[in-house]
Amino acid sequence: MARMTTHNLDARNLLCPMPVIKAQDAVAKLSSGDVLEVTCTDPGAAHDIPAWCRVHGHSVKEIKQGSNELVVIIEVGETDG
Amino acid sequence: MIKQPKAVALVSGGLDSMLAVKVIQEQGIHVEGINFFTGFCVEGHTHAIRKKDSAKPKRNNALWVAEQLGMKLHIVDVIEEYKDVLLNPKHGYGANLNPCLDCKKFMVHKAVEWIEKNGFDFIITGEVMGQRPMSQRKDTMPIVAQESGADDLLLRPLCAKLLPETKPEREGWVKRENLYNFSGRSRKPQMALAEKFGFDDYAQPAGGCCFLTDASYSAKLTDLWRARGDRNYEMDDVMLLKVGRHIRPRDNFKLIIGREEGENNFLSGYKKRFINMHITSHRGPLLLVDGRPDHPDLELAAQILARYSQGRDESEVSVEVTDLEGNVTNMVVKPMPADSILKKWHV
Numbered sequence: 001m002a003r004m005t006t007h008n009l010d011a012r013n014l015l016c017p018m019p020v021i022k023a024q025d026a027v028a029k030l031s032s033g034d035v036l037e038v039t040c041t042d043p044g045a046a047h048d049i050p051a052w053c054r055v056h057g058h059s060v061k062e063i064k065q066g067s068n069e070l071v072v073i074i075e076v077g078e079t080d081g
Numbered sequence: 082m083i084k085q086p087k088a089v090a091l092v093s094g095g096l097d098s099m100l101a102v103k104v105i106q107e108q109g110i111h112v113e114g115i116n117f118f119t120g121f122c123v124e125g126h127t128h129a130i131r132k133k134d135s136a137k138p139k140r141n142n143a144l145w146v147a148e149q150l151g152m153k154l155h156i157v158d159v160i161e162e163y164k165d166v167l168l169n170p171k172h173g174y175g176a177n178l179n180p181c182l183d184c185k186k187f188m189v190h191k192a193v194e195w196i197e198k199n200g201f202d203f204i205i206t207g208e209v210m211g212q213r214p215m216s217q218r219k220d221t222m223p224i225v226a227q228e229s230g231a232d233d234l235l236l237r238p239l240c241a242k243l244l245p246e247t248k249p250e251r252e253g254w255v256k257r258e259n260l261y262n263f264s265g266r267s268r269k270p271q272m273a274l275a276e277k278f279g280f281d282d283y284a285q286p287a288g289g290c291c292f293l294t295d296a297s298y299s300a301k302l303t304d305l306w307r308a309r310g311d312r313n314y315e316m317d318d319v320m321l322l323k324v325g326r327h328i329r330p331r332d333n334f335k336l337i338i339g340r341e342e343g344e345n346n347f348l349s350g351y352k353k354r355f356i357n358m359h360i361t362s363h364r365g366p367l368l369l370v371d372g373r374p375d376h377p378d379l380e381l382a383a384q385i386l387a388r389y390s391q392g393r394d395e396s397e398v399s400v401e402v403t404d405l406e407g408n409v410t411n412m413v414v415k416p417m418p419a420d421s422i423l424k425k426w427h428v
Contacts, residue, residue: 013350015320017118017141021158044141051144055154 006035012069016044020052027058027076035061036074046070086254087111087201088236089192092154093290094142096271096283097207097239102150103278104238105205108255112205114154115195116143117188119163120319121292142284149280159191160316167293168312172215172224177299179291181215182224189229196234203234203249209271210240210264219243239263239271292323301327304428308332308372317351321369324348327428328385334372335428336382338389352403358386361411362399365390380414387416 011019092114147154170180242262339345392398
């Protein structure tokens, strides 16, 4: 059985939609069940990354809101590959 | 079993592409969306910068549209490739620096590459004949199809009946009689169709999605190119032109002054790359200096900055200046009177 792995993506200092694009490109390389933690500084990412996840069938496990940055934790759903 | 045809739709986040997708979905076609980020898109980040816009929803409209339609949306970074479209448009510019025809051609061409890579059958757009003065005319729409390489794989569901038959129609993947013949600048047919589909909340339609159609933005970009003597640009240039008050008192330097807290926060991210100033004796904005100012130029900059601070009516205010090496100096200046900041300095 494939093991779930956790990956990190630094999307700090990028403005939307770039954090979404970076997350999308990172998810494309992962397998179902993997976890991607995306660190962002643009507050818009808290809306856009979950919206992107919803349309692609991935789930957002948690959004950790810090004072200057936030971490969106994505669990990869079914992948096309 | 007959394979279900698959289409990719160019999705801006406006009403027209939303309708085009729905029309094709209604015909049993699997549709996914593609959205290109050129750097000049009005979407998203500009709302995030300005605090005064914080009451507006910060949603990405293309993603929102995809969600309403139950389709996947692929967002593609084309910032680098787009430079050639903007700098060398074969078909020229529109009223401002908008290379609409070359832009559409470029995006459709990227969609052709995408369908080839992903095994999709055709491309749809929300174009309406006669709606845009450059890229959506009866004579230019075929140019987009030809020069993009899409040819008859490009279907415009909202005005297909006014155009030659495409492959999806010929092959019977979609029924031509269920497509539309919208033309002109009136939005009434689109609004009626939106009502039919039950769409009641959609972004302000077409035309407003790109900064290059904006006269004020285009003037700032033209000024930047002229001052540098070079038309190349980086993403940071594109972003900075969207933010703050831009004042060029001399040819050799320009001032970028935050207009409110959100802009000051955004500009502060660039402090290490520009000479910057802020007022220490009063509340006031952050200023970045773009160019090669000498000492008298910096004094002038400080006087202008003081004008936009709460010390504007004082006889003197204190200004802290940080140079590119991080050295900090202090100046005391008299705020410049409003009428001395010449109108022609405002970019």
